[in-house]
Amino acid sequence: MVAACGYGRNRPSDFDERSGARIAWLDTETQEHGTRAQSWCNVRLDGKCAVITGAAGGIGRAIARGFAREGARLVCLDINADGAMRLAREIGDSAMPVACDITDFVAVKQALADSVRFLGRVDLLMAVAGGSGDRPVPFLDLDLQTWEWMRSHNLDGNFNCGLLFARHMAANGGGAIIFTSSQLAEVVRPGLAHYSAAKGGLKMLVKGMAVDLAEHGIRVNALAPGTTSTDSARTYYSRPDVLEANKRLTALGRMAEPEEMVGAAVFLASDEASYVTGATIMVDGGYTLQ
Amino acid sequence: MNRLAGKISLISGGARGQGAAEAELFAREGAIVVIADILDNEGERVASDINGAGGEATYIHLDVTQELAWATSVREVVDRYGGLNVLVNNAGINNSSSIEALTVSEWNRVMDVNLKGVFLGTKFAIPAMRRSGGGSIVNISSTAGMVANPGVTMSAYVASKGGVRLITKATAIELAGDNIRCNSVHPGIIQTEMLQEMMANDELVAKRLGSIPLGRFGTVRDVALLVLFLASDESNYITGSEFTVDGGLTAQ
Numbered sequence: 001m002v003a004a005c006g007y008g009r010n011r012p013s014d015f016d017e018r019s020g021a022r023i024a025w026l027d028t029e030t031q032e033h034g035t036r037a038q039s040w041c042n043v044r045l046d047g048k049c050a051v052i053t054g055a056a057g058g059i060g061r062a063i064a065r066g067f068a069r070e071g072a073r074l075v076c077l078d079i080n081a082d083g084a085m086r087l088a089r090e091i092g093d094s095a096m097p098v099a100c101d102i103t104d105f106v107a108v109k110q111a112l113a114d115s116v117r118f119l120g121r122v123d124l125l126m127a128v129a130g131g132s133g134d135r136p137v138p139f140l141d142l143d144l145q146t147w148e149w150m151r152s153h154n155l156d157g158n159f160n161c162g163l164l165f166a167r168h169m170a171a172n173g174g175g176a177i178i179f180t181s182s183q184l185a186e187v188v189r190p191g192l193a194h195y196s197a198a199k200g201g202l203k204m205l206v207k208g209m210a211v212d213l214a215e216h217g218i219r220v221n222a223l224a225p226g227t228t229s230t231d232s233a234r235t236y237y238s239r240p241d242v243l244e245a246n247k248r249l250t251a252l253g254r255m256a257e258p259e260e261m262v263g264a265a266v267f268l269a270s271d272e273a274s275y276v277t278g279a280t281i282m283v284d285g286g287y288t289l290q
Numbered sequence: 291m292n293r294l295a296g297k298i299s300l301i302s303g304g305a306r307g308q309g310a311a312e313a314e315l316f317a318r319e320g321a322i323v324v325i326a327d328i329l330d331n332e333g334e335r336v337a338s339d340i341n342g343a344g345g346e347a348t349y350i351h352l353d354v355t356q357e358l359a360w361a362t363s364v365r366e367v368v369d370r371y372g373g374l375n376v377l378v379n380n381a382g383i384n385n386s387s388s389i390e391a392l393t394v395s396e397w398n399r400v401m402d403v404n405l406k407g408v409f410l411g412t413k414f415a416i417p418a419m420r421r422s423g424g425g426s427i428v429n430i431s432s433t434a435g436m437v438a439n440p441g442v443t444m445s446a447y448v449a450s451k452g453g454v455r456l457i458t459k460a461t462a463i464e465l466a467g468d469n470i471r472c473n474s475v476h477p478g479i480i481q482t483e484m485l486q487e488m489m490a491n492d493e494l495v496a497k498r499l500g501s502i503p504l505g506r507f508g509t510v511r512d513v514a515l516l517v518l519f520l521a522s523d524e525s526n527y528i529t530g531s532e533f534t535v536d537g538g539l540t541a542q
């Protein structure tokens with residue numbers, strides 16, 4: 001590893017005067033000379049207290065690990081208690097699992113209380129939980145149950161988390177909320193009217209919350225992943241022709257890896273994005289471009 | 291940190307304001323920075339400040355409206371550093387004439403700098419980036435490339451920035467197979483030299499501040515941090531997309 005962080009030779013004190021982020025000193029091994037040199041790195045989420053919903057899924061796991069690497073303490077929230085526990089154990093002392101079904105308002109209230117007990121406060125909500133179901137359903141075949149499942153998992157659940165965590169943040173000096181939208185909030189595909197409707201609603205919830213919460217020091221943005229190589233996507237795209245069609249629709253010609261969502265999530269979560277609110281960051285390989 | 295370690299980056303309009311902030315931040319993150327501008331004194335100073343602080347920067351004189359100048363500049367960069375990884379098409383000018391009062395020469399000037407400059411920069415960067423195995427082009431548009439605002443007359447500027455927004459998408463589509471990504475950045479109202487006139491008018495300042503949900507103008511650093519993300523490999527799956535940094539201005 002190259003020893004330098006930033007200018008390397010430079011004094012660290014003048015690095016991040018505006019965000020006030022703590023600068024951590026690290027000992028790094030320089031391969032070239034085989035000597036230990038003192039270097040420094042800026043941890044981009046140092047001191048942040050984050051709750052990640054859907055933490056046990058592919059994207060949630062990658063982002064949770066990314067947040068932990070950048071110095072955040074976190075609660076890994078998921079309806080899948082085992083998955084949340086495994087992830088929290090892997091991350092270590094800075095993470096705690098919480099089992100919660102976000103479509104249940106009372107359960108989210110309890111999860112917030114548990115999170116505050118562990119973290120002290122929450123200034124970051126990374127809401128990943130959601131889903132597109134396991135297969136497309138042509139519109140004429142939709143039933144009320146399928147519609148309600150889609151709406152509750154992608155819209156109601158995020159409303160529950162958004163409302164309760166925003167109230168907590170407003171009372172505690174502000175924070176940042178990131179919802180997980182989709183490329184299908186912008187365009188539609190056959191058999192996914194119900195999914196696009198839910199994600200399209202979420203897109204406007206993001207803007208509405210951003211406008212109302214700005215005065216409380218809360219930024220609200222969305223991360224919109226394209227087709228990402230997670231377990232659920234692998235099931236969804238198990239038919240080769242469906243997979244090929246998806247690749248053709250993506251300018252970069254491939255699915256995303258979950259890790260490719262981390263950069264945008266860290267950016268939106270950090271103080272680097274302190275002037276960004278009401279925005280959606282598309283991480284879709286150019287899917288919505290064509 | 292070293293988020294742009296060794297990336298050879300050309301920033302047009304890098305002599306002051308947003309461009310200079312991008313140059314300084316890029317250098318801190320390990321990039322080799324080429325500052326291109328027509329403001330020679332300011333550009334030289336930004337480069338020498340960066341070099342003095344232990345970074346790596348050069349200044350070159352470049353009028354972004356001149357095709358030959360772009361060809362020469364990109365060749366100089368490649369000769370000197372061996373490639374090109376990042377292009378920030380940042381150079382731009384403002385014009386606040388009403389449509390009625392706007393002259394054709396004013397219109398042409400705005401289009402030349404803001405839109406033709408982006409086209410030429412992209413055109414000449416492509417072969418160099420392709421030979422470097424890919425790259426990232428960041429085009430600085432504006433929220434004025436998405437919406438027009440009441441109370442301000444800037445039709446030529448709005449039209450040019452709207453053009454930047456869409457040439458970005460065309461570039462992204464054409465070059466996806468070459469591993470060259472292209473995205474647009476849409477700053478809201480940022481405190482820079484370009485807006486000095488507006489900032490001197492207290493009434494106008496109060497009115498514009500009232501229109502921004504976060505209740506403050508943006509800083510050049512706010513924009514530079516977003517450009518840094520788009521230039522870095524952290525945004526490897528992002529292309530053809532638009533990024534607002536506007537305090538919520540366009541969320542309303």
